[in-house]
Amino acid sequence: MDTQDDQRAVRALREISFEIDPGLNTRVKAALFRRAGELAQAQARRRRMLTGLVIALLMTMSGSAAVWEAVVRIAGFSRIAPPVLAAGVVLFWALPSLCATLLLLTPRLLAGYHEEVLAL
Amino acid sequence: MPAETAGLEAERIAQGLRQRDLTLLNRLVDLYQGRLVRYLIHLLGRQEHVEDMVQETWLRVLERGRQYDCRWRFEAWLFTIARNLALDLLRKKQNSSLADPPETGAEAVPPSAAEPSPFEAAARSEDAARLASALTALEPIYREALLLRFQEEMSLQEIANIVRAPVSTVSSRIYRGLAVLKAQLETEENADGHSG
Numbered sequence: 307m308d309t310q311d312d313q314r315a316v317r318a319l320r321e322i323s324f325e326i327d328p329g330l331n332t333r334v335k336a337a338l339f340r341r342a343g344e345l346a347q348a349q350a351r352r353r354r355m356l357t358g359l360v361i362a363l364l365m366t367m368s369g370s371a372a373v374w375e376a377v378v379r380i381a382g383f384s385r386i387a388p389p390v391l392a393a394g395v396v397l398f399w400a401l402p403s404l405c406a407t408l409l410l411l412t413p414r415l416l417a418g419y420h421e422e423v424l425a426l
Numbered sequence: 427m428p429a430e431t432a433g434l435e436a437e438r439i440a441q442g443l444r445q446r447d448l449t450l451l452n453r454l455v456d457l458y459q460g461r462l463v464r465y466l467i468h469l470l471g472r473q474e475h476v477e478d479m480v481q482e483t484w485l486r487v488l489e490r491g492r493q494y495d496c497r498w499r500f501e502a503w504l505f506t507i508a509r510n511l512a513l514d515l516l517r518k519k520q521n522s523s524l525a526d527p528p529e530t531g532a533e534a535v536p537p538s539a540a541e542p543s544p545f546e547a548a549a550r551s552e553d554a555a556r557l558a559s560a561l562t563a564l565e566p567i568y569r570e571a572l573l574l575r576f577q578e579e580m581s582l583q584e585i586a587n588i589v590r591a592p593v594s595t596v597s598s599r600i601y602r603g604l605a606v607l608k609a610q611l612e613t614e615e616n617a618d619g620h621s622g
Binding site for chain 2: 312314315316317318320321323324325326327330331333334335338339341342345346
């Protein structure tokens, strides 16, 4: 390969330079500013939902513990066997509470996550 | 730029991108916009859609900033994002010349004669003007390889990372592309000589 010809071709290649619309940078920066705001909002929403989920789970757990205490006391007066009682509490209190919490909060949490990460 | 300084710079960029630092992003736009536009025009062979793609590329830089690996130069990552977007666009237009490039020839769709190609319009010297039509007719993969090697001055390995091809393929694309351009220069020069 002729080096001189190569150099000439490369030099000619470098002499092709494009003019850029001066407004393009401004438009790009404005778009970045808008999107950064949207992302920050989505992140804040997600953080709030996550906090809400943790609080809801803690409340479910403490509520279930309180119900369990009450049920154990009531069981002292009744003839219901403890395993049946435990199954009843889990089936009719703890599980529905947990499901309600997750059903209410998880879709919103996922939506926030989608908005921030998956939609990228 | 020395490697250490470049590394530090890349590290600072990575940190800023992780924090979605808009001041840093604005600086990056100022610094790299021209090169990004040039790269996209070389890939697409036209200026149509370039502005949208430039904007989309920067939005992805903002959104995916955490994925930037500071071991690589920022522009390499930027061009990879731009390339993926360009590929998507070309796929949508059912033009798969970049995704599934033919390795046997450097000739491509002839440019439309109606108006000058972006390369012809951007030629700043006689030789560049001679080269412009060949550049327009060249397959995007060859234009891309030539641009990254001789205008962006990237190493073969860096180019290989961007185009996701082996170094030998990149090397052969540069060789073939350059051969086409040299032939064009000679032909045009001979034609000018005969006519003059």
